[in-house]
Amino acid sequence: MFDVVVIGGGPSGATAAEDLARSGRKVAMIDRDGRIKPCGGAIPPRLIEDFFIPDSQIIARINTARMVSPTQRKVDIPIEDGFVGMVDRKDFDPFLRNRAKEAGAECMTGTFLRIERDAKGTHVVYRDKESGEEVSLATKLIIGADGARSKVAKAEVPGGDKIPYVIAYHEIIEAPAAGLNYDPKRCDVIYDGAISPDFYGWVFPHGTSCSVGMGTGVDGVDLKKATADLRVSAGLENCKTLRREGAPIPLKPMDRWDNGRDVVLSGDAAGVVAPSSGEGIYYAMLGGRVAATAASACLETGRVKDLQLARKLFMREHKSVFKVLGAMQNAYYRSDERRERFVSLCHDVDVQKLTFEAYMNKRLIKARPMAHLKIGLKNLAHLTRLVSETRV
Template identity: 75%
Template sequence: MYDVVVVGGGPAGATAAMDLAKAGRRVVMIDRAGRIKPCGGAIPPRLIRDFDIPDDQLIAKVDTARMISPTGRKVDIPIENGFVGMVDRKDFDPYLRDRAELAGAERRTGTFTGIERDADGTHVLYRDKSTGTTERLTTRLVIGADGARSRVAADSVPGGDTIPYVIAYHEIIAAPPKNEVYDPMRCDVVYDGRISPDFYGWVFPHGSSCSVGMGTGVDGVDLKQATADLRAASGLTDCETLRREGAPIPLKPLDRWDNGSDVVLAGDAAGVVAPSSGEGIYYAMFGGRVAAIAAAACLSTGKASDLALARRMFMKDHKMVFRVLGSMQNAYYRSDARRERFVSLCHDEDVQRLTFEAYMNKELVRARPMAHLKIGLKNIAHLTGLVRETFV
């Protein structure tokens, strides 16, 4: 009898498994080996601090973000008094799983196939990768951290089978030396409908390699061609392609993260990817942590209602950030004309300061009241077209 079976060994699942094992709970983590999620790999200082990420996991430290508009307008935003760390998920995720195991979590390699319930308890079924046989684990609770198309969520949580998502695709390439268009200390974010009609493209340095990709929820977009176009525009066509990866990315948090009985969700399975930015690693790990807290509370009290703590704790810290970012995406990602205005708005120093302080610290920061008023007025002016732009 396990206390918790964690389904999924990405940042959310590995964090939940580690925290529960450290708390003395008997926990087992099931993960499919070899899967690498497409991801730009940016992690902010708060993640590094809160989750004790060692410096040797950072393959690059970025000090500038460049916003690029549909007409080629470029706005460079310096990251003052710090940096954004970059990780490669092919190395970072195994590190997190190894750390959970060192903390005392058991590991199984296989594919989740279902949950059965009877008088003896809850049983998680999975197909063992090495033997091909179906194995059965008896547990008191299940944490579903198995991604945007979570089978745990679909099987057990109301609404878990209807989560909206975009498809992300990227190519990891051998990075060139610094040149006129590529800088290993700069992340490029490309807002251009020719690359993505409803999201954005990215060029994120990974030290000796680089992640080049895009995301979209629009059917019929050729992701590989869009990425090829982005590579061409970024002067990266001739760089060696090391690997290609694609996966769904959720668009909004689910209304419920638990089934009121024995299952709670975490990470992409719960839909916790930030709107507008698409950032997911920090929110996945925080989601794994609060899922572990909720599970531990349920195990201690015997109250299944404690599983709802996970969503309440997450939203207490991040609901407003998600709401603001969602409004930004809805307002500015509709057309190239609006994307142009969004990049123009990023020229404003107050916007830059608030945006990056919020990103680095994962909370909406308070600025001077007049700065907020100025940002609000500029936002209205850009959305209504009062600010004149030149389009080509």
């Protein structure tokens, strides 16, 4: 009998399993072997600090972000007093899973099939990868950390089958030391409807390699062609392709993360990817941590209502950030004209400083109220076309 079975071994599931094991709970983690999620790999300094990530996992430190508009206007934003850390998911995820195992979690490799309940209790059934046989694990609680189109969420939590998402696709390539339009110390974010009609494209350095990709929720978009076009624009079309990956990325946190009985969701399964930016690793790991906290509270008190703590704890700290980013995406991603205005707005020094202070610290910065007021007025001016989109 396990206290908790964690379904999914990405950053969210591995974090939940590690936290539970370190607190003395008997925990199992089920993960499909070999899957690598398409991801730019960017992590903020706060993640490195909060989750004790060693330098060996940081394959690059980025000090500049470049925003590129539909007309190819480029705005370089220096990252002052900090950096964006880059990880490679093919190494980072196994590192987190191994750390959970070292903490005492029992790790199984296989595919989740279903949850069964009977007079003897709750069981998680999965197909073991090596034997091909069905295995049943008895458990008190379940954490569903099985991705954007979560089978656990769909079966157990209201609204779990209706999470909006974009499809992300990227190619990991061998990268040159530098190039005409490529800088190994700079992340490029491309806001261009020719690349993505509703999201963005990216070129994110990973040291000796690079992630080039894009996301969209619009049917019929050729993701591979868009990525090929990005490689050409960055001068990376002749670089060796190491791997190609695609997967859905959710765009909105679910209104409910638990089933009021024995299941709580975390990470992409709960929809916790930041709107506008698509950032997910930090929020996934935090989602795993609050899910573990909620599960531990439920085990301690016997109150299933304590499973609600996961969403409450997460939203207490990040609801405002998600609300602002969601409004930004709704305002600026709907047309190339709006995207052009958004990149124009990024010229503003106050926008640049507050954006990266919020990114690195994962909270809205309230220390400069006049800067917030100025940004609000400039934002309104751009949206109402009171300023020209070509004005810097």
